[in-house]
Amino acid sequence: MPQTIASEHGQLASLRVHADDNVRVALKDLPAGSEIDDDGGRLRLAEPIRHKHKFSLHDLAPGDTVIMYGVTVGRATRPIPAGAAITTDNTEHSTATTEPQARRGEWRAPEVTAFEGVTFDGYHRPDGGVGTANVWLVVPLVFCENRNIEVLRQCVADALGEDPYRDYKQMARELLHGATGTAPPAPAGERLFPNVDGVRFLTHTLGCGGTDDDAQALCRLLAGYICHPNVAGATVLSLGCQKAQIDMLKEAVAARDPGGLRPVHYLEQQASVSESALIREALTTIFDGLAEANRVERAPAPLSALTLGVECGGSDGFSGLSANPLVGAVVDRLVALGGSGILSEFPELCGVEHELIARCRDDAVAERFRALMDAYQRHAARVGADFSMNPSPGNIRDGLITDAMKSAGAAKKGGDSPVVDVLDYTEPHTRPGLNLLCSPGNDVESTTALAGSGANLILFTTGLGTPTGNPITPVIKISSNSELAARMNDVIDFDAGPIIRGEASMDELADRLLRLCIDTASGRYAPRAVELAQYDFIPWKRGVSL
Structure with a gap:
């Protein structure tokens, strides 16, 4: 360009x-x-x-x-x-039709000789998937179980001596009782399961009180998490009477895992003799699951086994000039190596649809994208909303005046490779290459969706700063400017600011960022969101979320 x-x-x-x-x-x-x-x-x-x-x-x-x-x-x-x-x-805002720059079949793959034959150390699953992490998942089928999930979270953290908030708890004690505190914490224990990255506990506000479609969508999303290559197995808590029934989730899991290779334990509180019995049984499944998961060790895997979900949040006027095209360059490199990328946030593709349609590998893929975009826009219009309402006050304050301006920069995260498939919300990624995923522009809802569709690593760009992470998929945060990288260095993993200052080329930084992805996928680097235990999970209730 x-x-x-x-x-x-x-x-x-x-x-x-x-x-x-x-x-x-x-x-x-x-x-x-x-x-x-x-x-x-x-x-x-x-x-x-x-x-x-x-x-x-x-x-x-x-x-x-x-x-x-x-x-x-x-x-x-x-x-x-x-x-x-x-x-x-x-x-x-205006999205008047312009001649697309892209042409079907004209993509020139970037030079990737330096990465040919390179591998990452991942967790190989029986179904052929490869994880960049190894976690046990604890899932509520309905919001009524959130309290029990929290009880389990605290009990497991205490038993394993792996409390992620240990330092903050000590800080609170010192603020209340003085420098020494009156109740010093117990020393952290040794890792009992060194091959496991931890137990992840989901909570949400769905499962009952909505439509049948809401319940089905939730079960499909949870199945995507349970069957994710980063997940060794899961414990599911159900109340019993809610709309999202265990049988619905079992059906959704079977669609993803027809061979029943992923261990999943379903517990129903209304069928249990007591809450104490429920908690005991849940803890038993968790600790037994950890012991089983710990038998799996990292082993070399080709880069084609990586699927990068790409996301932006807290965007600024530099996002579309540095961080987003940088991530796009990494996606292009991975696609050239046989891997995959997933670009989501349909409201933030408004205004560049013609470019993405021109990149679709065939007419069927192009028509699916057009149909999903049109359906989303019609649904928004029925409640008096429009994609043009997407830019936040922070976006506008930092120079993203219209949704089309924001979208043109946001789409750069997908690089320039052909669009091989278009996924509706909760659908699994199956085709290597660049995929489009229908999700809202809400950062956490979209990041949640990316992991649910199979992204085993997420690249998240930001210009204003955001701590967003995900329970099962490592999230690498890339800043659009060096000022943010310095000011929020506790949440930022990679600085794209040198591009703005002319101090480093896009190609140079793209190679560096891809190497960071490989180190993260191999467990050699822990992203800031993982260190902070920033495990955000918000299902999309399939309403209007811009």
Whole structure:
């Protein structure tokens, strides 16, 4: 993609992303009157432009299109003089059709010679899947069991001496009782199951009170987690009378695991003699499951066994320039090596549908994507919502003025490889290559969906910062700018900021990030979200979530 970079006093000052764009992005705060180089011409700024925000290269009249990434991302609602800022006061969302840059069958795979024959150390499952982690899962079929899940969580952490909040509990004691505290914690015990990454406990607000479709969707999502290659087995708690019945979940699990290779224990409280008996039986299944899971050791696996889910949250004006295309470059490398990527968040693909359709491997895949997008938009319209309402106040404050502008940058996470399949929510990934997954734009709902469809590693880009993680799939956090990486270094794993400063090439950082993915998949690197026990899980109730 052609890029024209302007400099000021030897430093990058602004960026035109695509040759056809009629706006530039400020890479630093630019005062009014600043002169900007643009494709051999000079432009004087009509007003101050904050970093990450866009300014027009030409006079725009009401109705004129605003173009970025070579696609329409907005429409002027009032005159915008050259050198003026693009804002919500003078621009509105627009997705006028533009000629797609992509062409079916024209993808050129990146150079991956350095990674040919490279392996990662994963957990090989009887069904052929390979996990990047090895966890035992404890699942409630209905929200009524959340309290019992929490009881089990605390009991297991205490028994294993692996309390993830140990340091915070000591902090609270010191704040309340002084530096020494009055009740020092017991010393952490040795790991009894060194080949197991832990027990993960899910809670949610569904399972009853909704529609039959809600219950079925929940069971399919839970089945995706239970049968995930990162999961050794599961303990399921059911109340008994709820809409999401054990038989429904068993059917969903059987669809994913027809050979019954994954150990799953189903416990029903209303059929138990007491709560104490239920907890005892659950603990027994958990500890027996841990002992069994501990017999599996990491062994080399090809990179084709990796499936990268890609996600963004807390995006800023640099996300689509650094972190998102960087992740896309990693996905392209993995696809070229026989692996897979999953791009989700359908509301954040609004405005670039024509680009993705042009990349679909055949007409059937293109039609599925079009049908799912149209159905989602119609459902939103019925309740008075629209994809154009997607950008959050934080997005807008940081320069993402319209949904199309946000979408054009968000889609970069999927790279440029062909779209081989389109998945509806909870459907499993089966085809190697880039897949599209219908999910909402809500960060945690979408990340939850990515793991449920089989992503065994997730790359999450952010410009403003977010601690989001997942219970079963390691989440690597990539910052769009170095300021965020320094300020929130306890949640950020990788800094894409050098791209903005011109200090490192996209190819160089993509190779580095892919190596970090391999180290994470092999258990040699623990992402910040795992260290913080940030295990977020929110099922999508298939309503309007933008």
